[in-house]
């Protein structure tokens with residue numbers, strides 16, 4: 001199959017070329033044309049590399065996240081699925097169509113910095129005592145099931161999954177097309193267990209950007225791990241060679257939590273109360289007592305039950321998380337309340353040392369708990385990046401289909 005640009009001819013100049021684009025759209029779909037050289041490279045995030053894209057990548061505007069359960073029975077079939085998914089992801093992240101029979105809704109859209117990041121859940125390694133793919137011995141100790149946390153009310157229909165795929169892009173249709181394409185390719189081989197759309201990134205991994213705001217109106221991501229702080233990424237996000245297992249070296253662990261916000265109650269709280277709850281000012285995002293968002297501060301000077309004080313590395317033995325969450329609004333519930341909140345996504349080197357202790361503390365002591373409820377949850381081991389010709393599962397399952 002040729003390398004099919006989605007948007008190349010639309011971005012090429014000259015009326016004749018544009019007219020030609022319309023005429024050859026069918027040829028593009030059928031895989032007979034080569035992409036022009038002008039296909040907006042700035043909007044392409046390289047799919048290949050030592051780490052999967054979509055983790056340290058500066059956060060895009062939109063999310064479509066999906067957790068799949070695998071229906072095939074053999075290791076060979078699982079590898080074949082991952083190979084075909086990887087080939088489609090390579091094409092889509094480069095701004096090309098996924099295959100000759102692409103569904104078409106992203107045809108005239110640029111790559112939009114699409115990234116697709118895959119993680120393997122505990123049930124892929126072993127489900128109800130069954131070693132489905134001969135992977136039980138490869139399950140990383142760090143992929144230990146998350147313990148129950150006080151106050152959570154998890155909906156089993158929004159949790160777990162054998163394989164998670166996080167698709168992020170600056171255009172919602174590009175992210176949705178990416179997940180839909182994997183579902184289409186996997187028809188009969190996987191079923192989508194649950195999924196989540198997100199918008200309005202709630203974390204920045206580039207301090208150069210204006211810090212985005214979450215639905216509570218506060219700047220979120222001020223003290224996140226920046227995408228280019230390689231020392232911090234190596235220390236807190238990427239699995240090191242000494243950590244084991246070998247197949248995870250260069251990978252990371254993803255914790256997802258669907259956190260519902262009680263916005264009606266939050267909106268009744270005074271600004272003073274809201275600021276004391278977070279530990280930062282609403283307008284500037286400054287630590288309480290300070291003036292600017294980036295002011296240095298001592299967490300001990302913040303209210304004892306404030307979110308930033310309790311989540312701060314100095315209150316947690318130096319532990320940090322790379323947060324990459326999105327806001328969601330999924331209509332309203334049966335009581336007429338807006339079904340909205342934060343789809344919290346955090347990458348880390350070992351959830352047993354990072355997410356779990358921090359969340360334990362937040363669940364019991366954080367004043368923010370009054371206004372939120374964790375309703376969905378998942379944990380996945382995200383393998384290292386893919387080399388050209390390789391596939392998402394090759395470090396775990398081997399090379400060949």
Ligand code: HEM
Pocket residue numbers: 214216218219220221222223224257259261278280307308311312313320321341342344355358359362372
């Ligand atoms: C709906 C739920 C949540 C909301 C609205 C929220 C909001 C915020 C806000 C506004 C900040 C301050 C700005 C910043 O530095 O990013 C912050 C910081 C932080 N949050 Fe959350 N957060 C939520 C859930 C969580 C969860 C579940 C965790 C981890 C278990 C977490 C961990 C952190 C960390 C580590 C920081 C940085 C603290 C620092 O270094 O100063 N947050 N959060």
